[in-house]
Amino acid sequence: MGKNRLEAFSDGVIAILITIMVLELKVPHSPDFGAMLPLWPVFMSYILSFVYIGIYWNNHHHLIHVVQEISGGVLWANLHWLFWLSLIPFVTAWMGENHFEAGPTAAYGFVLLMCAVAYALLAHALVFNHPKNATLAKAIGNDRKGKLSIALYLIGVVLSWFSAGMALLVYIAVSVMWLIPDRRIEGKVTEGIELEESAKRDAT
Amino acid sequence: MGKNRLEAFSDGVIAILITIMVLELKVPHSPDFGAMLPLWPVFMSYILSFVYIGIYWNNHHHLIHVVQEISGGVLWANLHWLFWLSLIPFVTAWMGENHFEAGPTAAYGFVLLMCAVAYALLAHALVFNHPKNATLAKAIGNDRKGKLSIALYLIGVVLSWFSAGMALLVYIAVSVMWLIPDRRIEGKVTEGIELEESAKRDAT
Amino acid sequence: MGKNRLEAFSDGVIAILITIMVLELKVPHSPDFGAMLPLWPVFMSYILSFVYIGIYWNNHHHLIHVVQEISGGVLWANLHWLFWLSLIPFVTAWMGENHFEAGPTAAYGFVLLMCAVAYALLAHALVFNHPKNATLAKAIGNDRKGKLSIALYLIGVVLSWFSAGMALLVYIAVSVMWLIPDRRIEGKVTEGIELEESAKRDAT
């Protein structure tokens, strides 16, 4: 099975997820700007989730880019990841509507946690199916960022019960960590692709 | 008519279907985790339908993969199948909200049944239009799994009136049956594709 | 501007339109099958609109298939057509919820009418931009079906005020007219494409 349809399907689901969150922004019935004020937690949740889904779309793109074939196992690892991603609009709305109270903030962190775990499983399924793909192995590396994120999400979930604001800061910190370009790794991948391509050329 | 736009359109509809189900997960207004508890049948229905739509997407991909041309009849067989698929979010929400009572559980099974029947019709329309495509014939084979599923859905619909829990177990069993990779058949298809491709090469 | 992105964008919008109509099927709160009964006009409207959007998707595909370049005018003619198409879910829901009363049934016919007019404008914009494309001219021909449809929609809109049931029958008849494959024309198009391609080959 080629990877094109998997990419197209994932892109479709991600595009829908990032967009339907806006449907949870309930239009206030009053024309006063004051009616907008109580919506700030909803907007803030929306922005955070928008950034998270954007980061995942970007990372997913790079991950799938370096492989050619998709096995049945990878396909289901991908669907499993999309499943957890699909819960983001739900927990985003719950957290926003309840102004970052303990329960919803913990639930939000839990879904982020499961997204990260599912993404790690997807990466491992890919490595399992492409044991000789050096570019892929390098691209994933020891996945320090991924492991750190999982640890921070766990901390965030626990923190929610003591201070939801602190938990939120942890979630924001993780997203910032992913936003900062990691040029060293990106360089490695590019280099790896070139190496592989030159290896292919040599083989022909 | 090429198959690319049919694939893209089907993927689009399936991606939307699998995602809008999440809109039926009504956000509880209370921040308590207790408010989540009554939602478990809704979540369980969501997971089951997510898996079903995932299976169909996967199978549809393999089915269309082996043909090149799409006739008007196949196009409408495909739309007919998408129509029944589009009712899944509706019956999922009805079943989830009513905690697996007899009526909604039977309706859920009925829609699954019609999806399976429509899928079988689509497969037959493809065979009818590609009578000489050996790979396609092999891929579909005598379609034991498909026929068994239809029988099980029928049993599930009837069972709903006696025990909705048993009916649900039947639906889950069918999805598990499709999740287990059927390596023998997948092998056959791959082999068939290779045979056909080598036949093409010989012909040129 | 190439036609690929126009096709992809139109497919995306059409896939969403055909799917979000299902969101208007409000889930009944009661688990009784009796709760489904009052929904039959909603379901019937859904089926009719599903078929209509399916027909348009199919026709649009064939129309765009025979051209290569898209001008700014064609792009806006296409968006204008998508605009009227986007109102189908709205009038479908209004007609379904009000059990085919005069006003909503007339509004439904009016939107179908405008879709047909916008589609005819799109076809003319294409011909205007490809005056020498014989295949396109043949494919559109004198567009008897299109003109007949517009006349029938007009009759349907007027009929709605006397008998909504009769108006509905007119709308159904038009959809059936489009469902019946018009092999003579399809043959012409295929032939035309072959002619054009052979002409191109001769020119090179």
Add this chain to the structure above:
Amino acid sequence: MGKNRLEAFSDGVIAILITIMVLELKVPHSPDFGAMLPLWPVFMSYILSFVYIGIYWNNHHHLIHVVQEISGGVLWANLHWLFWLSLIPFVTAWMGENHFEAGPTAAYGFVLLMCAVAYALLAHALVFNHPKNATLAKAIGNDRKGKLSIALYLIGVVLSWFSAGMALLVYIAVSVMWLIPDRRIEGKVTEGIELEESAKRDAT
């Protein structure tokens, strides 16, 4: 990173945005045409936003068309632009439901303003990454239309507090300005593409 997936993802998000606005057209419960009358501001807002999103889709297409590679910065500039675009359905519904009162009309203008600013940032990010792409530089030019739009949106936002009708006229005027084909610029771009292509041919 190739531009195909960025184009596909942006198209997906834009197709969803332009379509979900129709979900904000709440179906009236009465079958009387009179029930439609109070909906005219909602319809008018819908049409205006439909045209705006159509213009952006068109412009985005032309902008991305002339580049080949997408850097991480461009990707995030694109997501930032999509973020502001995603708020259009929200402010459209708010403005429509409140019959063009001061607050919502100003908010609508503010979101249009931010879309234009984000689009300008995206264009600059592209130029920054393709300093030698003469076609891109020419295509963007001194971006008089873009700057004028930003100024007009600002005027519109301020005007809203004095006369929402006047502000609305300003927004409509900006959309008309973009709808009128700017043949001189389009000519330049086409010319530029030809120049570049001939330059490439010379280089080979």
